[in-house]
Amino acid sequence: MHRHDLSAATVAVSAGRPPRVPGSPFNAPLTFASAFIPGGESEYGRHGNPAWDAFETVLGELEGGRALAFSSGTSATAALFELVPAGGAVVAPVHSYNGTLTQLHERARKKQIELRLVDISNTAEVVKAAEGAALVWIETPTNPALEVADIETIAGAASRAGTAVAVDNTFATPLRQKPLDLGADFVVHSASKLLSGHSDVVLGAIVTNSGRAWRALESRRRTLGAIPGAMECWLATRGIRTLHVRLDRAEANARELHKRLRASSLVAESRYPGFGTIIAFEINAGPEAAQKMTEQSSLIVYATSLGGVESTWERRRRWSGEPTTIPEGLVRLSVGIEDVDDLWADIRQSMESVD
Numbered sequence: 001m002h003r004h005d006l007s008a009a010t011v012a013v014s015a016g017r018p019p020r021v022p023g024s025p026f027n028a029p030l031t032f033a034s035a036f037i038p039g040g041e042s043e044y045g046r047h048g049n050p051a052w053d054a055f056e057t058v059l060g061e062l063e064g065g066r067a068l069a070f071s072s073g074t075s076a077t078a079a080l081f082e083l084v085p086a087g088g089a090v091v092a093p094v095h096s097y098n099g100t101l102t103q104l105h106e107r108a109r110k111k112q113i114e115l116r117l118v119d120i121s122n123t124a125e126v127v128k129a130a131e132g133a134a135l136v137w138i139e140t141p142t143n144p145a146l147e148v149a150d151i152e153t154i155a156g157a158a159s160r161a162g163t164a165v166a167v168d169n170t171f172a173t174p175l176r177q178k179p180l181d182l183g184a185d186f187v188v189h190s191a192s193k194l195l196s197g198h199s200d201v202v203l204g205a206i207v208t209n210s211g212r213a214w215r216a217l218e219s220r221r222r223t224l225g226a227i228p229g230a231m232e233c234w235l236a237t238r239g240i241r242t243l244h245v246r247l248d249r250a251e252a253n254a255r256e257l258h259k260r261l262r263a264s265s266l267v268a269e270s271r272y273p274g275f276g277t278i279i280a281f282e283i284n285a286g287p288e289a290a291q292k293m294t295e296q297s298s299l300i301v302y303a304t305s306l307g308g309v310e311s312t313w314e315r316r317r318r319w320s321g322e323p324t325t326i327p328e329g330l331v332r333l334s335v336g337i338e339d340v341d342d343l344w345a346d347i348r349q350s351m352e353s354v355d
């Protein structure tokens, strides 16, 4: 059987393992070394590590390209923005992840780029903005507004215009969305989220099927030193082994909780794009009550970040960098793999206690 015939679940479990040599471990080993004996692939710890290779192999196979691990999703994003020529235009969602927006605004202020913010769910607006641009940055679904972009149409138009397209695939993961297959040039991940899945890693990655772009990004990583830790890559590889199982369970939970939230008289609005593990909702009692609700739940953890086995929630506007177009009271709920009735009991009790 050829590897490209394998389903994503099988790839998640089997890719990136060492060759089957008698006596060798069948898991990729964790190598702590700042230097290697000359004559092999890599001589120095900033240039490579076997634990990076395992993570990059499995993620690359899942996304259908060649991956590069970075120290965080943020440094992966920065490495990609480094490829934009001086003064080039970058199109990005007005509701991009706020760390991404911070980087874009900083670069625009220094006149390194021209920034064109768009409603990423408005395909015509995005396609128009992409004319003459160097890069279209897509995040879909967006964090935390959960808007969905039409990657295929945008990538088709951008490629005719000679504009590169990158997709932040953190929320969907390659199991729900494969941007390279839809015509995108780059996929970017915060592997700190669903890929590693246990809220114990900060790690990022870029995947591309252009050899030239891969080499340019590898050179950025090596030159800027935004390299991952061996331990982080090893943990993320182990996380990916169960990604499909965690995602199926958390998604089923999210679907059910969204249904119950929409039916509740205490809830003003619940957003869920139909896939993935993130729900964004507002309660009738308002932003202050929403803040109190998130701080006092007993099961769901009041915390930022997302994509772990445990459910977490927070009111996003408690962060000063959050766009002011995100409603004050919007609560982002990252649904984990707990029992759905236990989660609902906690949500209902928390909502009732502040109503």
Ligand SMILES: *Cc1c(COP(=O)(O)O)cnc(C)c1O
Pocket (backbone or CB within 6 Å): 072, 073, 074, 075, 097, 099, 100, 139, 143, 168, 170, 171, 189, 190, 191, 192, 193, 202, 203, 204
């Ligand atoms: C968390 C996140 C990032 C940033 O990743 P880090 O690993 O925290 O640097 C980028 N994009 C999205 C959608 C995220 O959720």
